Amino acid sequence: MRRRIPGIGPLLATDGPGYALVIDEDQLDLGRFDAQVRKARTAHETQGPREAVELLHAALELWRGPVLSGLEGSVIDGAVMAVEDRRLTALEKYYDLRLDLGEAAELVSDLRGYVGLHPYQEGFWGQLMLALYRSGRRAEALAEYGRVREQLAEELGIDPGPQLIRVYEAILVETPEAAGPAFARPAVPVPPAPEPVAAPGVPRTLPCDVADFVGRDSELQLLLADARRRDRGTRVVAIDGMGGVGKTSLAVRAAYQLCADYPDGQLYIDLRGYSPQERPIGIDTALEVLLCALGVPRDRIPDDVAERTALWHATLAGKQVLLLLDNAVDQSVVSRLLPNSHGCLVLVTSRARLTDLDGAEWVHVDVMPPGESEALVAELLGAQRIDTEPEAAGELARLCGHLPLAIRIATARLSNRPRWSVRYLVERLSDEGRKLDELSSGERGVAGTLRLSYQVLSADCRATFRALSLHPGRDVDVHSTAALLGLSTREAETHLEKLLDAHLVQQPDVDLYAFHDLVRSYARSMCGQQPRESRGAAVERLLSYYLTATETACETIFPGRSSRITGLHASPALLPRLTGVDEAHAWFSRELITLLSTVELAADMGYDRHAVWLARNVAFYSNAQGNLHEFAALGRVAVAAARRLDDPKLLGMSLSNLSVACWKLGLQDEGIAAVEEALELAVAHADRHTQAHGEATLGLYASLQGRFEKALAHLRAAIALERDLGSPRAEAESLTVLSALYEKWGMFTEAAESAERAVSLVRRLGQHETALVALTDLALAHTGLGRYATAEQHLAEARDLCGDDREPGQVAVTLALSAELAYRRGETERASAFADRALALSGLSASPLRRARVESMLGAVWEHRQDYTTALQLHTRALETARSFGYRVEEAYALAGMARVAVLLGDAEVAAGHRSAADGLFAELKIPVARRPATEPVVVHALSTVSSFSPAPPACDALAGSGAVVGYDTVRDAARETGAVPR
Structure with a gap:
């Protein structure tokens, strides 16, 4: 044991013929647990419940699962039961104290879990009932008592104990004890308004305000400002946003803060526009519910809708009423519920903006800013838990897409699983395949919420929604969407705009659309249910579009590029404007990340020919921008795809391109192996373009290694082939390499001649990124020849080309x-x-x-x-x-x-x-x-330098007398002080 278990030596003692583990109490989880519970008891008596809760929480955090799991026997079973009793006792105390501190709504989900696991533990049932009652859910609290009474009678033949009966009776008659002690919660950015006491007979059917409401300051202030304008009759303020973003919570918060302005009643109705397995409420039902809330006896409500509407307007006449219409989907229903009297306010929430709702002020609610979403995580989990894992808490908010619903579900899972760390849940959410499952809780979940928005779309829009998940870009434009769907750009834009109205896509910029992360996950899950053939056809259309677009852009940006036959059909989809150099550059820059992902998509889905040619086009741009690691990665993808195709010409071309990337990155072994294989394939299959490129690249490597004569032979062979093939662009690039070779060799005249030829070629081609290299090489050659004025002329022209791109x-x-x-x-x-x-x-x-x-x-x-x-x-x-x-x-x-x-x-x-x-x-x-x-440094002896100036500078006397060895510049600068110049 001492050999096999590190660190056990000090704990393992010889005891007679056997051994014993000598362990202090604080070295055992159970010992630490008992110590923490004792500290909590003392803290409760001396410091108060808050400190006790923190200590009990720390004690319960030590539990990682069932004690002695997997072991059996009567002694072990007895020990396990005794230890478990200690844990349950601590848990009950923990929740008692939290209830005393005024917490309620946040405990409900935890306590439901414990009554399920321990159905005979009446203490948990009592705590659940109190938590529900104090959250404003009195009916549910009483229903829980009915459940436990029925369960105990059916399974054990007994009634609930006296303690649980007292809790039931206190809730039934609403005693102060059931309501719990007053507790001032910590301030949040927008504190909940005190709920006004309604006058007798004043209807109020608003749902409870969310106790842990966090953030939304700007949206709330905008909403309140719009609501309090009294410049016309009934005001309508509508809130739109994607499902789960917190529209209802914001509207309810605003409604409570506006209660005093509308003393004749505050009414709420859920129109169920997005409710699972329920049809939206029609105008007749909505009118009946609202009239009943205003105190109209049911038998006086007419059956005819027109008569009900008239009664509704008559009942509201002269009153100041706030009406909250939640989950609206039908503009006609909302319009017919609007009061026609002055002084009323209607708040409307809807996932889709009801564009036909005339006169409404709209407040858009987006996902929370990162700071607010992290604050919500902290509020829901508690400062103690967040302080131990601050980075994980921020990552949790990000993986939840800063969506309040997702954050609440995720934090509820953590609260129900005290053994889980925040980091553990973050790792689970990082798995794209299970993210939506993690963010669900019964019928409440992100996927369920998004499903409701999806189901109200037309069939065409649902198809667009699913297909968009195949697009590898974070942002999509109308052109690529049209290609993906096989539609015209006008039809594609119509579908995208409808998805935007439904808040199933966002608009990060003009003409660009994007999924929220969680919406993309849901769209992919829906798309995965479609036939593989239809998905493949959509992807192929998209790949053809991007291949055609990149070919067009490269022809514009890189004139004179070697033309190759791809063997693939051009896309019939309409392309964006790419005929101007600036337009092509802007498009490539905007689409670059998407294009890199598209190359990977082509390779992953088996479209290897598309992968090779797309990689070539994107590599041209990446290389020109100096994104050399991207250049190399694209080359490797292309090589792997060409090998799978078993196409020697494509493989040779891809290897040759990869070798250039490796040369620029200094990866000699990989690069030389690639170019040698490429050259061998090119010669064997008469691919003269790749042969010329391979010769030029071998010249680069030989020059790098200092084998100048070999480099010269390769470069001359490459230039001859390129001239014969009529490839001025490639010839210009090889000539710049040759010029650099001559310059390093000290052959400045030959370097100048090669550079002059390269400059001439690129000027003939027009805009060309090789121009900068060629002009700089020409200036280097003239500098070596001592022609400084000529060199400066070429450098000035080169500097004009030194843009940010x-x-x-x-x-x-x-x-x-x-x-x-x-x-x-x-x-x-x-x-x-x-x-x-x-x-x-x-x-x-x-x-x-x-x-x-x-x-x-x-x-x-x-x-x-x-x-x-x-x-x-x-x-x-x-x-x-x-x-x-x-x-x-x-x-x-x-x-x-x-x-x-x-x-x-x-x-x-x-x-x-x-x-x-x-x-x-x-x-x-x-x-x-x-x-x-x-x-040796270019220096002169000061004494011998003085005579080189006319007149002899007095400022040099000290230097001359010292006999110091100084730079020529020092003497020259000293001479200039008296106007002397070098002879």
């Missing part, structure tokens, strides 16, 4: 080069601005290769700024990044920079080490000495 790493390269060139031209202030922006953007790039390049370039810039500490940090970061991804040429550049900075910092030994390492790498890369970056 560009990949941050490429923009950072352009700005870093701009900074270096500005320093060389003596424009220090401008150079600093470029450098600071480049450094900020570099951190936003997903490409480690570009980060290493920018950090190395900026290290040289910070050398110019004479901030050698920062310069060393940048070169060091560039080295670490380059080494981690095998970027050998950038590794050599970083080492050269570190050697220069070490000299400037006076550390000759470190400088020599960096210089040696850099020279070794340059030699391996076969970069001639004349074409390598300097490993």
Whole structure:
């Protein structure tokens, strides 16, 4: 046992021929429970019931299920019964104290559970009856007594005990003891108004105000303001919102606060527009109920509806009455119930806005803001439970969709299951398949509430509601909905607007529609009951629509892109306007998350060909935006789908695209394996487009590894193929890679020629994201040739292209080069601005290769700024990044920079080490000495520099006399103070 059970050693003692567990009371759950109960008893006597309740709650929290579950025997059974009796005694005391504290409605569900589990425990029955009575449910409380009396007589042949009989009698005659002690609840944002005492004969049929009403301050104030305007006759204020959002609770709260303004009566009727298994109440029944409430004897109410209506109006004449019409669905019924006398108020609640209800002021109630929904969770569960799991409580509110009904059901489940933690329920709700089951309680539940809204829809709208759950987007527009349903955009919009009116969808923006999370779950459950064939047809229509739309958008944004035959039919659905570049960009940006989900949907549902081509189109946009991880993920989905199709051409294309994403992310092993397989497939199946792309990509990898001659061969082969195929876009991209290769090799003339050709091609194509790269490469080549003015011209043009839609790493390269060139031209202030922006953007790039390049370039810039500490940090970061991804040429550049900075910092030994390492790498890369970056700082001896200025600057005298080694900039700046210029 000591070997097998960690930590048992100190507890296991040898006792004669056997062993004993030596355990203190506080090491056992049961011991801690007994101690907490004793503390609660003492706290009740000395501090009060609130402290006792908290201690008892902590004691009961220790229970995780039946004691000694799964073990049998008479001794064990006796022990279990004794321990269970202690728990039940503590439970009864716990609920007694909570009732004493004024809690009632929130205890009903708990107590119902316990009378079901312990039907002979009369204490629980008594507490349930008191909780019901104190919640305003006197009839139900008395009915519970009838149930227990019948059950005891039938099963045991006995009557209820004296204590339960006393509770029954107290409720029957409504004694003060039954009502319980007064208890002031903690303040909530909008405190419940005191219920006015009705004058004798004044009718009041309002339901009870919700005791734990939380939030809704703005909606309540708007409702009250609308209700209190007296600028015309009867006022009508209507509240609309989705099922479960709390419309009735809000209306009842407002009605109680308005009671004093309507002294002749406050009437309520549930029109049952959304009631399970019940037809809506007709006008004849509604009039009868309301007339009876006003005291009209039933035998005086006429049978004819017109006569009843006349009697209703006559009875209200000259009175100030508040009328609450709950769950309205039929505008004609509401209109005929409106009083025609001045001074009345009608509050209406409805899930669908009754647009024909003339003259009504509408107050829309949406789901609760996160802060209010979390406050409701805290109110219902209690501060003690929330304080232990604050993050889980917030997550619970989110998973409930901030819907009050869902929150109340979820917290009731937790209250009924004291062993459950909030986190445990959160985990259960995170399972999409069981979420709606978790948020149900008997007939009361989110699914049941939504079902009522669904059932009143027309058949066409129900079909639209179900089909929308197949759409992978969080937001849907009219065009994609029309494609999904196989309808015209006008028909689709009509259906969406009807769902919006019924509050089964929301409208986050103009022309966009969205499901609430719980509504989506319900729609999916309904859609799952439809034939698989119809679901598949709808999904295929949607995939075809998005494939056609992305093809059109890519043709607009990426002119000159290689045209490929997809083998799929174009969608007949009407597309949004995508012919303008700005329009296509805006559409792609808005739909990007949906498009990523659509690719996954295609792959998951077996539409592999759609998955491959959709992934290609979306990858083009993701790559251009610098979303490189998305680019790689799309490539992997496409490769897997192409393998399932066993289509070598599609597989080669997908592998080739994936290899580019891997190159940008520095994933060499995966990328090289992908491009080699792609090239092999392309050659075997005569796919020259993929062959050219593969050659270019292999050139990228060879350049990255410093194998320049091999890279040159691949790139020349790629450019020849692309020129032969008439693919100017692909040729321009390969030429920029070739220019960068020549530049790293120190062959600036050849670099300039390649970049010039690339710039010429992209200008011929029009707008092209490669233009920024080509212009920057051309500026780099001219900088290497010492043609600073020409380089600045190209950089100025490149900077004009540096918009927010560009990949941050490429923009950072352009700005870093701009900074270096500005320093060389003596424009220090401008150079600093470029450098600071480049450094900020570099951190936003997903490409480690570009980060290493920018950090190395900026290290040289910070050398110019004479901030050698920062310069060393940048070169060091560039080295670490380059080494981690095998970027050998950038590794050599970083080492050269570190050697220069070490000299400037006076550390000759470190400088020599960096210089040696850099020279070794340059030699391996076969970069001639004349074409390598300097490993020594560009410095001059001050004494020899003075004579280079005319006239000789007096400000340099001190430097000349000191014999210090200083940067050229230092001497130049000192010379400028007296107007001297370099010769």
